[in-house]
Amino acid sequence: MDSCEQTAAPSTRRTWAASKSEARSGLLFVAPYLIVFAVLLIYPLFSGIWLSLHKADLFGGSQFIGAQNYARLFRDPVFLTAVSNTLYFVLLTVPPLTLIGLGLALALNNRSRWSALLRGLFFSSSVLSVTIVTLIWRMVLIPDGGLIANLLTSIGRSPVAFLSDAHLALPAIAFTTIWWCIGLPMMLFLAALQQVPRDLYEAARLDNAGRWRMLASITLPSIRHTALVVVVIELILQFQLFGQAQIMTLGGPNNASLPMVLFIYQVGFQRWDIGYAAAASEILFGMILIAAMTQYFAARGRESR
Amino acid sequence: MRRCGTTAGGGVGNLALRGVSKRFGSTVVLDDVSLEIGADEFLVVLGPSGCGKSTLLRAIAGLETIDAGEIEIDGARVDHLPPGKRGVAMVFQGYALYPHMTVRGNIAFGLKNIGTERAEIDRRIAAVARMLEIEHLLQRLPAELSGGQRQRVAIGRAIVKDPKVFMFDEPLSNLDAALRSRTRQEIANLHRRIRKAMIFVTHDQTEAMTLADRIVVMNQQRIEQVGTPLQVYREPATIFVATFIGSPAMNILPVTRAAGSGTLQWVRLADGTQIETTASEASLPGQGALRLGLRPESVRLCGLGDGQTKALVDFVEFLGDKTHVLLSLAGGDRLVALDGASCPVHAGESVGVLFDRAATHLFDAEGRNRGLTG
Numbered sequence A: 001m002d003s004c005e006q007t008a009a010p011s012t013r014r015t016w017a018a019s020k021s022e023a024r025s026g027l028l029f030v031a032p033y034l035i036v037f038a039v040l041l042i043y044p045l046f047s048g049i050w051l052s053l054h055k056a057d058l059f060g061g062s063q064f065i066g067a068q069n070y071a072r073l074f075r076d077p078v079f080l081t082a083v084s085n086t087l088y089f090v091l092l093t094v095p096p097l098t099l100i101g102l103g104l105a106l107a108l109n110n111r112s113r114w115s116a117l118l119r120g121l122f123f124s125s126s127v128l129s130v131t132i133v134t135l136i137w138r139m140v141l142i143p144d145g146g147l148i149a150n151l152l153t154s155i156g157r158s159p160v161a162f163l164s165d166a167h168l169a170l171p172a173i174a175f176t177t178i179w180w181c182i183g184l185p186m187m188l189f190l191a192a193l194q195q196v197p198r199d200l201y202e203a204a205r206l207d208n209a210g211r212w213r214m215l216a217s218i219t220l221p222s223i224r225h226t227a228l229v230v231v232v233i234e235l236i237l238q239f240q241l242f243g244q245a246q247i248m249t250l251g252g253p254n255n256a257s258l259p260m261v262l263f264i265y266q267v268g269f270q271r272w273d274i275g276y277a278a279a280a281s282e283i284l285f286g287m288i289l290i291a292a293m294t295q296y297f298a299a300r301g302r303e304s305r
Numbered sequence B: 001m002r003r004c005g006t007t008a009g010g011g012v013g014n015l016a017l018r019g020v021s022k023r024f025g026s027t028v029v030l031d032d033v034s035l036e037i038g039a040d041e042f043l044v045v046l047g048p049s050g051c052g053k054s055t056l057l058r059a060i061a062g063l064e065t066i067d068a069g070e071i072e073i074d075g076a077r078v079d080h081l082p083p084g085k086r087g088v089a090m091v092f093q094g095y096a097l098y099p100h101m102t103v104r105g106n107i108a109f110g111l112k113n114i115g116t117e118r119a120e121i122d123r124r125i126a127a128v129a130r131m132l133e134i135e136h137l138l139q140r141l142p143a144e145l146s147g148g149q150r151q152r153v154a155i156g157r158a159i160v161k162d163p164k165v166f167m168f169d170e171p172l173s174n175l176d177a178a179l180r181s182r183t184r185q186e187i188a189n190l191h192r193r194i195r196k197a198m199i200f201v202t203h204d205q206t207e208a209m210t211l212a213d214r215i216v217v218m219n220q221q222r223i224e225q226v227g228t229p230l231q232v233y234r235e236p237a238t239i240f241v242a243t244f245i246g247s248p249a250m251n252i253l254p255v256t257r258a259a260g261s262g263t264l265q266w267v268r269l270a271d272g273t274q275i276e277t278t279a280s281e282a283s284l285p286g287q288g289a290l291r292l293g294l295r296p297e298s299v300r301l302c303g304l305g306d307g308q309t310k311a312l313v314d315f316v317e318f319l320g321d322k323t324h325v326l327l328s329l330a331g332g333d334r335l336v337a338l339d340g341a342s343c344p345v346h347a348g349e350s351v352g353v354l355f356d357r358a359a360t361h362l363f364d365a366e367g368r369n370r371g372l373t374g
Helices: A002-052 A068-075 A077-108 A113-127 A130-141 A147-154 A169-181 A183-195 A198-206 A211-222 A224-239 A243-248 A260-270 A274-304 B053-061 B103-113 B118-132 B147-159 B177-194 B205-211 B229-234 B239-244
Strands: A054-056 A062-064 B013-024 B027-038 B042-046 B068-073 B088-091 B165-169 B197-202 B214-219 B222-227 B251-261 B264-268 B274-277 B290-294 B299-302 B309-318 B322-329 B334-340 B350-355 B360-363
Touching (some): A002 A274, A054 A068, A068 A077, A068 A274, A077 A113, A077 A183, A077 A224, A077 A260, A077 A274, A113 A169, A113 A183, A130 A147, A130 A169, A130 A243, A169 A224, A183 A224, A198 A211, A198 B088, A243 A260, A260 A274, B013 B053, B027 B068, B027 B197, B027 B222, B042 B205, B053 B088, B053 B197, B088 B147, B103 B118, B103 B147, B118 B147, B147 B177, B177 B205, B197 B205, B205 B229, B214 B229, B214 B239, B222 B229, B222 B239, B239 B251, B239 B360, B251 B274, B251 B334, B299 B334, B322 B350
Parallel strands (some): B042 B197, B042 B214, B165 B197
Antiparallel strands (some): A054 A062, B013 B027, B013 B068, B214 B222, B251 B264, B251 B290, B264 B274, B290 B360, B309 B322, B309 B350, B322 B334
């Protein structure tokens, strides 16, 4: 026993010293990232929370008012409309982006020349800027000489004013967004599909599995992690709808397509009420966090079961 | 006990291939392959990488289409049927277990797909799990199993479907040496118990020699020889088979024709030594180069004055139970002799060399063995 303790003590000390020096050099390696993370993410996050507790002007002084900005937000009908518009927009875009992305990936996951061409074509919209995308879709959607209007006129129907109809404005923006953003989910799903070992499909063919059975029992379970990533990424992206609404409808008609980020922009940078805008930002941040985490934990729960 | 005396390409055909060919673009991957396999035969397809052996297996399974020829199982053509309808099961090299299904789910998957009743599925899984001693693993996921356990599950998934033909695509190559040897014995035992046709693809000659009723040796997309392990070792049809099977490989020495008298043909080595072969004078081609094949165990060392010729010992490899002696003959030929554990020679010595006439093989310019009587 004694001899054991005598030999163990110095070795433990050595290990501890070694691990301490290892930790120090490890910290040096991660330091550049940590510094950027702290300066550009952690500091603005807390600074934003602090700002949201003030009545602050963009150019002037500020006064601590506690949670009054938040209380005011929950009584503000425009903000509540913006919240419900944002949730509706997320519902209109995230499920189709995920399902259409998956469908395209499944259809184009082969080595034919046509598939390669179509993959490029479907992804090409993603490289366009929001200005170009909205310009294209305005030309399609406007009632005065737009593509759809012309088609409708040619069959004797009257044109539809998609962007100035309170019920159609947000769905039209959602459609534009799906067209614009479909490339990323498709590519993520394609990458995942190409990771599924081919011999699993061969084993399934020998096991008499049909096409749908293979999709349900082999493909979908194999790419479930990617599906989660796609949903979380799209949730985060689509909660932050701004450019399309700003350019296509300016949030109108009558705030029918006003999303939260546009509300924050208008309050903060047009009305200069920066504390109020910060409070709305924090609520948006909380909503994104809850949505993404719910998705994450729900998927993990299913996994552990 | 291995069944002996099965003739090459013979046997009652549970599975028959006739003139099967396959191309990928301009590359031929199977060239006019014909083969018959008995209903309870263990056939090993042996060959180097890229010889077409895995493609042959995949063509039988239906995972590759064929461009020409026919495949029959139990007398019915199957080459137009999808893989699941052919009555075959396959154990893949990487096992191909469905990673998100439990062991039970993996084994049951094929049965569920053909609408087998639940009670029957449970009964069959229980029987297979008992046979393979994997009862305690049924609720685990493949990721929670060792390599050997995964191998058993893959075999269980094949057995449970009660196929007419079992196929193994290099199933031992992912296991370590000790486990490979044990699994080899288990597969041999399994075959003895279930007595079904099995086709086992490998590039490992030890697996082929120990498991096979018959070995199919493939090279460059064609079958070189079909025969029992003893036949392919003792009577290699071609120089490829002669050098591919056996370790160390057969010595191949260029020779010239010497005297011949009816059933006897003498050949001359580069150093002038004349050796009697089993080939008859009549069986040899009129012209063209000849090569003599001698297994290392047929080259014996003796005293300098007692041998047919003498050689210089280049190198001695002592392996514990045997010794490899690398020799140079005066004419520049080099060969390996296999000697016992207590081989007395050392590098740099000169020794006498004797050749065992009964074990000589004479190959013509195309590499065909001209000394076979069959």
